Amino acid sequence: xxxxxxxTRANPLIxxxxxxxxxxxxxxxxxxxxxxGLMVITGLWMLRSSEGPRSRALSLLPWAAPxxxxxxxxxxxxxxxxxxxxxxFYFAFRISSPMSWGAWILLAxxxxxxxxxxxxxxxxxxxxxxxxxxxxxWLGRLGQCAMNHVRRVAIVNVVLGAxxxxxxxxxxxxxxxxxxxxxALLGPLFLASGLSTGAAFLLMWRLDEVERRLLGRADMWLxxxxxxxxxxxxxxxxxxxxASRDAAWLVLGGPYTTAFWTLxxxxxxxxxxxxxxxxxxxxxxxxxxxxxxxxxxxxxxxxILVNAGQASGWAADLAAR
Amino acid sequence: MARDRKRYAMVIDTRTxxxxxxxxxxxxxxxxxxxxxxxxxxxxxxxxxxxxLAMTVRSERCNQCTDAPxxxxxxxxxxxxxxxxxxLVDPDKCTGCKAxxxxxxxxxxxxxxxxxxxxxxxxxxxxxxxxxxxxxxxxICPTESxxxxxxxxxxxxVSRLLAERDHYTLEPEAGTRPNLxxxx
Numbered sequence: 312x313x314x315x316x317x318x319t320r321a322n323p324l325i326x327x328x329x330x331x332x333x334x335x336x337x338x339x340x341x342x343x344x345x346x347x348g349l350m351v352i353t354g355l356w357m358l359r360s361s362e363g364p365r366s367r368a369l370s371l372l373p374w375a376a377p378x379x380x381x382x383x384x385x386x387x388x389x390x391x392x393x394x395x396x397x398x399x400f401y402f403a404f405r406i407s408s409p410m411s412w413g414a415w416i417l418l419a420x421x422x423x424x425x426x427x428x429x430x431x432x433x434x435x436x437x438x439x440x441x442x443x444x445x446x447x448x449w450l451g452r453l454g455q456c457a458m459n460h461v462r463r464v465a466i467v468n469v470v471l472g473a474x475x476x477x478x479x480x481x482x483x484x485x486x487x488x489x490x491x492x493x494x495a496l497l498g499p500l501f502l503a504s505g506l507s508t509g510a511a512f513l514l515m516w517r518l519d520e521v522e523r524r525l526l527g528r529a530d531m532w533l534x535x536x537x538x539x540x541x542x543x544x545x546x547x548x549x550x551x552x553x554a555s556r557d558a559a560w561l562v563l564g565g566p567y568t569t570a571f572w573t574l575x576x577x578x579x580x581x582x583x584x585x586x587x588x589x590x591x592x593x594x595x596x597x598x599x600x601x602x603x604x605x606x607x608x609x610x611x612x613x614x615i616l617v618n619a620g621q622a623s624g625w626a627a628d629l630a631a632r
Numbered sequence: 633m634a635r636d637r638k639r640y641a642m643v644i645d646t647r648t649x650x651x652x653x654x655x656x657x658x659x660x661x662x663x664x665x666x667x668x669x670x671x672x673x674x675x676x677x678x679x680x681x682x683x684x685l686a687m688t689v690r691s692e693r694c695n696q697c698t699d700a701p702x703x704x705x706x707x708x709x710x711x712x713x714x715x716x717x718x719x720l721v722d723p724d725k726c727t728g729c730k731a732x733x734x735x736x737x738x739x740x741x742x743x744x745x746x747x748x749x750x751x752x753x754x755x756x757x758x759x760x761x762x763x764x765x766x767x768x769x770x771x772i773c774p775t776e777s778x779x780x781x782x783x784x785x786x787x788x789x790v791s792r793l794l795a796e797r798d799h800y801t802l803e804p805e806a807g808t809r810p811n812l813x814x815x816x
Binding site for chain 2: 331400
């Protein structure tokens with residue numbers, strides 16, 4: 312049976328095979344995952360030892376979460392076609408819309424991540440900041456409030472971070488029209504990837520040896536979880552209908568195969584996993600090389616999935632290509 | 633979601649459609665669709681092994697789904713069910729996030745370059761709800777292949793056609809329960 316299809320619709324912009332979400336969305340998903348990872352890891356760190364000694368870098372890095380989140384929201388805003396209507400996100404809550412959930416989660420993350428960052432900031436820097444900032448006494452009272460609830464702030468960060476990490480995957484996973492995305496495993500996969508990039512981001516800075524070892528070991532397990540989830544996601548697509556199999560083909564022989572297996576699987580997962588395992592085995596300290604690769608792989612995963620997902624669809628003409 | 637008892641549907645006879653594109657042009661004129669964009673298009677499918685080939689010509693557009701993924705994913709409520717279950721877009725609420733475009737399995741939506749908001753077939757709701765019983769595409773169709781009516785009324789032409797003729801919907805596996813039917 313052959314199928315020849317022609318369409319006289321003169322509108323490439325509405326063709327489902329064409330991209331409507333571009334680099335901005337991939338960058339937003341990457342940064343969102345990274346922020347999720349930072350929040351979960353630093354939140355867990357505070358739950359584990361809020362009073363214990365920690366490096367100056369680890370004490371200050373939680374501030375990266377709200378800063379990076381702002382960058383992510385800028386990417387998201389740049390992707391909007393009708394940017395002046397952005398406020399509409401906050402005049403509605405649509406329970407069936409992952410994007411609506413995400414908009415509200417992002418808003419809740421600001422105070423939570425700033426509170427955690429404040430709690431982890433060394434006392435001398437807190438005092439210096441309060442002296443220089445306007446409304447110092449008022450901010451000091453707010454800061455004291457956060458300091459009085461160290462554990463609660465940490466738990467809220469872990470929960471919100473996990474929600475953000477899962478949401479970045481669910482945003483794509485609920486799109487039934489795009490078989491490559493339409494999997495419940497995308498949420499856990501993006502969460503694992505976000506946690507891994509969060510750990511890698513922290514490893515890029517001057518942490519002390521104990522912190523590096525712990526984060527390096529955690530990242531190793533997260534990379535392993537990511538590999539398992541990628542295998543499960545591809546397996547899930549392969550055992551479903553023809554449209555899902557055609558979607559899986561995009562990264563299993565199709566146009567995104569080389570990029571996916573080179574940038575995501577090999578450079579982003581297998582090489583850093585091997586590097587971290589060797590360092591762990593020989594009692595070395597995880598270096599920045601593996602961490603850089605994890606970050607590159609995390610970005611590549613989102614970039615490829617955003618683009619490849621839009622090339623997948625139910626339509627017979629897509630299946631026939 | 634605001635739904636009344638009416639359930640608008642469109643039925644297109646693929647046996648009589650000749651793919652002349654008059655429906656696409658009438659729609660553009662009636663709704664002043666932006667240049668380079670179209671709410672209606674023609675698809676021609678040829679299938680089978682030579683010489684036993686079969687050809688289907690279809691006039692396609694938004695499927696006015698009963699379970700519309702575009703309405704589900706819209707974060708601001710800009711996509712909604714209008715009169716008779718017609719899926720509509722409120723440009724005042726639309727942020728142009730394109731989630732609805734990504735969610736539509738039929739590729740029926742696009743961004744209007746003038747308003748920067750999502751646009752698509754409205755089933756000429758401005759006509760149907762103002763006592764004009766036809767859509768622009770239906771009115772122009774030279775072979776009378778396009779039928780629009782109320783599926784909730786068993787005596788309507790669309791109900792009768794669906795009761796009498798073999799028909800199908802597009803991508804039923806997407807689970808959207810379309811209200812655009814094609815007669816074989």
